[in-house]
Amino acid sequence: MNLVLLGPPGSGKGTQAEHLVQKVGLAHLASGDLLRSAVAAGTELGRKTESYMKQGVLVPDEVVIGLILEALEGKSGVILDGFPRTLEQAQALEQALGQRSQTIDRVLYISVAKDELIKRLSSRWTCKQCQAPYNLQGAPPRQEGKCDRCGGELYQRADDQPHTIRKRIEVYLTQTVPLIDYYRRSNRLTEVDGVGEVAQITRAVLQAVGVEG
Numbered sequence: 664m665n666l667v668l669l670g671p672p673g674s675g676k677g678t679q680a681e682h683l684v685q686k687v688g689l690a691h692l693a694s695g696d697l698l699r700s701a702v703a704a705g706t707e708l709g710r711k712t713e714s715y716m717k718q719g720v721l722v723p724d725e726v727v728i729g730l731i732l733e734a735l736e737g738k739s740g741v742i743l744d745g746f747p748r749t750l751e752q753a754q755a756l757e758q759a760l761g762q763r764s765q766t767i768d769r770v771l772y773i774s775v776a777k778d779e780l781i782k783r784l785s786s787r788w789t790c791k792q793c794q795a796p797y798n799l800q801g802a803p804p805r806q807e808g809k810c811d812r813c814g815g816e817l818y819q820r821a822d823d824q825p826h827t828i829r830k831r832i833e834v835y836l837t838q839t840v841p842l843i844d845y846y847r848r849s850n851r852l853t854e855v856d857g858v859g860e861v862a863q864i865t866r867a868v869l870q871a872v873g874v875e876g
């Protein structure tokens with residue numbers, strides 16, 4: 664099974680992906696996490712992509728498509744989080760999976776209103792080590808400044824600053840929203856309300872992929 668988590672920045676894709684990984688046992692591929700790791704490691708790809716990410720705009724299609732297709736190698740089922748974000752990426756993904764007689768089986772579209780996204784992203788802190796997300800208001804870590812899972816240091820992402828948050832939402836609305844229709848047309852889209860208790864959203868997500876909560 665291959666799943667896509669689609670939704671605006673701050674809709675909780677990463678959080679839901681982690682729950683899905685535990686329940687369904689698929690590999691989690693988050694394009695943003697892969698790109699941030701490349702930036703932190705100072706690789707050529709990281710140097711090429713850092714300025715786009717800082718500005719809150721999309722990294723060029725060919726770069727991110729190459730990265731994800733490489734990461735897909737040898738995996739039989741994945742949860743894609745943050746990819747695809749453009750029609751070109753969706754088509755490249757479909758083609759690559761098609762060559763292995765696979766497809767995207769279900770797309771979970773997590774919907775959250777804009778005001779709520781801004782509120783969430785401005786209070787989001789992320790683990791430097793494992794990239795687990797926390798929210799100082801809704802879901803704080805047990806110990807201040809430390810990741811519950813790996814003990815890593817929490818930080819506020821440069822692109823989680825108010826100006827860049829607005830830019831990222833605008834980019835989402837113009838470049839990623841067309842994917843909702845793209846997947847709806849082939850009957851693969853399930854919309855999940857991304858506002859409410861995390862556990863309740865997880866139940867809806869699991870139900871959409873046919874797994875007991």
Ligand code: AMP
Pocket residue numbers: 672694695696698715716717719720721722723724727744745746747748749752822831
């Ligand atoms: P995220 O962690 O998913 O919010 O992604 C952080 C940043 O990484 C985005 O604002 C983009 O600059 C870049 N990025 C992540 N995924 C993609 C993608 N599929 N296409 C282009 N850029 C991406």
